[in-house]
Amino acid sequence: MKHESVKRMWEEYLSSEGEKPSATDRKYSAWHFCDNREDADELAQLVVQGIKRATASLYLSYEADNQELPKVGDYSIITDWDGIAQCIVRTEKVDILPFKDVTAEFAALEGEGDKSLEYWRDCHWRYFSREIRPLGKEPSEDMLVVCEEFEVVYK
Incomplete structure (x- = not known):
């Protein structure tokens, strides 16, 4: 069940855009x-x-x-671990590429650690390894990564 803050933030965002929740065709994931x-x-x-x-x-x-894979124009409500809404983002770009082909520019956009490709590869290798093994696979440089760029549209 979604935290009440998610629905409230979505309604506030729509209102700021001059839309009513009951009359919008926009959808979001949280x-x-x-x-x-x-x-x-x-x-x-x-x-x-x-x-x-x-x-x-x-x-x-x-x-x-x-x-479904993310696509340009999708809205997401980013929450904290407890499901409390923090902000709304809209997907601006999506690329699917092998882990080994993720660029330093993308790593910098992710904004984690020192923003370097080396840092990105290290922490994402560990994370993807934890995620892929229960699927019966082993991590590899060729595993596909969904690289999603977004902009904050509401805080």
């Missing part, structure tokens, strides 16, 4: 980053601060969960 409280809360704050403007996900996870 989610938090990562698989632990510390990282989820920290990354949400990086988005709110305008530092984190991208995220990377394991392509296989979308397949395994039968989830």
Whole structure:
């Protein structure tokens, strides 16, 4: 069940855009980053601060969960670990590429750590390894990564 703050933030955003929730065709998803409280809360704050403007996900996870891939124009309400709404983002760009082909520019947009490609590769390798093994696969340089760039549209 979604925290009441998610619905409230969505309604406030629509109102700020001159729309009524009952009359909009816009949709959103609500989610938090990562698989632990510390990282989820920290990354949400990086988005709110305008530092984190991208995220990377394991392509296989979308397949395994039968989830739609993000697409340009999608809205997401970023929450903290407890599901409390922090901000709304709109997807601006989506690329799917092998882990080994993720660029330094994208790593910098993710805004994590020292924003270097080396840091990005290290922390995402560990995270994707935890995520891929329960799917019966091993991490590889060729595993596909969904690279999503976004902009904050409401805080």
